[in-house]
Amino acid sequence: MSKPMQDLELVSVTKRYGPTVAVDAINHRFKPSSYTCLLGPSGCGKSSTLRMIAGHETVSDGSILLSGRDISGLAPAKRGTAMMFQNYALFPHLSVVDNVAFSLKMKGVDVKSRRQKAGEMLELVDLSALSDRLPDQLSGGQQQRVALARALITRPEVLLLDEPLSALDPFLRIRMRAELKKLQKELGISFIHVTHGQDEALALADEIVVMNDAVIEQAGTARDVFNAPTTSFVAQFIGGHNVLTLPTGKFSIRTDAVELTAAAKGKLNAHVAAIEYQGTHVSVLAHTPENQEVTSLVAEADFFTTPHSPGDAIGLTWDEANLHQLTA
Numbered sequence: 001m002s003k004p005m006q007d008l009e010l011v012s013v014t015k016r017y018g019p020t021v022a023v024d025a026i027n028h029r030f031k032p033s034s035y036t037c038l039l040g041p042s043g044c045g046k047s048s049t050l051r052m053i054a055g056h057e058t059v060s061d062g063s064i065l066l067s068g069r070d071i072s073g074l075a076p077a078k079r080g081t082a083m084m085f086q087n088y089a090l091f092p093h094l095s096v097v098d099n100v101a102f103s104l105k106m107k108g109v110d111v112k113s114r115r116q117k118a119g120e121m122l123e124l125v126d127l128s129a130l131s132d133r134l135p136d137q138l139s140g141g142q143q144q145r146v147a148l149a150r151a152l153i154t155r156p157e158v159l160l161l162d163e164p165l166s167a168l169d170p171f172l173r174i175r176m177r178a179e180l181k182k183l184q185k186e187l188g189i190s191f192i193h194v195t196h197g198q199d200e201a202l203a204l205a206d207e208i209v210v211m212n213d214a215v216i217e218q219a220g221t222a223r224d225v226f227n228a229p230t231t232s233f234v235a236q237f238i239g240g241h242n243v244l245t246l247p248t249g250k251f252s253i254r255t256d257a258v259e260l261t262a263a264a265k266g267k268l269n270a271h272v273a274a275i276e277y278q279g280t281h282v283s284v285l286a287h288t289p290e291n292q293e294v295t296s297l298v299a300e301a302d303f304f305t306t307p308h309s310p311g312d313a314i315g316l317t318w319d320e321a322n323l324h325q326l327t328a
């Protein structure tokens with residue numbers, strides 16, 4: 001199923017809905033054969049971007065290139081992309097196998113060949129045993145796999161997934177995300193997965209593209225984005241970071257890189273404002289006299305060696321190498 005060149009690129013892509021600019025001249029080259037998450041808060045333009053790639057929404061300006069050709073004017077079925085929808089959109093009156101085979105039926109493939117191809121796809125998603133059931137006889141997780149098989153039967157170069165896990169309960173969500181990742185590696189095609197969940201993006205993505213307010217704020221590997229956010233927005237949205245305003249500028253630092261010291265022995269003086277026990281760690285929220293809020297995530301055993309209570313005067317310190325200067 002994999003093709004050598006599935007190289008997807010957005011060139012100054014803009015989406016306007018009347019006066020609303022939902023996507024503002026974004027540029028990005030997706031890494032071939034990799035798992036990319038488009039991450040950002042609700043309303044930042046993720047779904048609009050995905051739907052323009054899929055062809056379910058027109059591009060107001062700019063172009064979308066796949067393997068060197070401009071696909072932005074093509075019908076969805078002619079692009080080499082396939083989309084899996086949030087609500088799965090299965091046909092209630094068709095069996096599992098006929099749901100999966102549907103796009104081949106539209107193409108005029110005979111019933112025997114299309115059921116055979118659909119059977120192969122159901123094997124891929126581990127659903128062979130349920131091929132004669134109707135969608136409402138399946139669990140949410142099983143319906144999702146049918147939707148996946150139905151998208152994959154078109155042999156796309158790029159699979160587009162809009163919040164594919166949001167309808168599942170937390171336990172199933174974690175299991176399904178592992179399956180999505182495994183499937184992407186097996187197929188070797190590109191997956192572009194829209195999510196507003198930072199945990200989901202960190203767990204899944206080879207590359208994270210963080211969007212905010214119609215633009216791309218930062219793109220990089222999950223580790224790069226988490227270790228070195230470049231803007232205050234990314235540092236705050238990705239979680240687990242403090243944004244510090246110091247005499248030399250604005251910096252981010254991971255909460256687990258801020259250490260507690262005795263009062264007047266640190267780089268900043270502070271008071272403990274709140275303590276939260278989190279099992280493996282204790283989260284200590286401190287306020288500085290300048291009213292900065294700083295969180296220090298302390299390993300549980302270390303915290304209880306020198307415990308603190310709200311109101312205590314403490315110092316905060318860190319290794320300078322863990323500070324990352326922010327550009328905005």
Ligand code: ADP
Pocket residue numbers: 017020021022040041042043044045046047048049
């Ligand atoms: P996200 O998926 O990140 O939540 P969307 O791409 O759905 O964001 O929406 C981006 C912006 O475009 C929002 O302000 C939203 O209200 C607006 N928008 C989305 N779809 C439409 C539409 N069909 N008509 C008008 N405005 C829309």
Ligand code: MG
Pocket residue numbers: 046047048
């Ligand atoms: Mg959306």
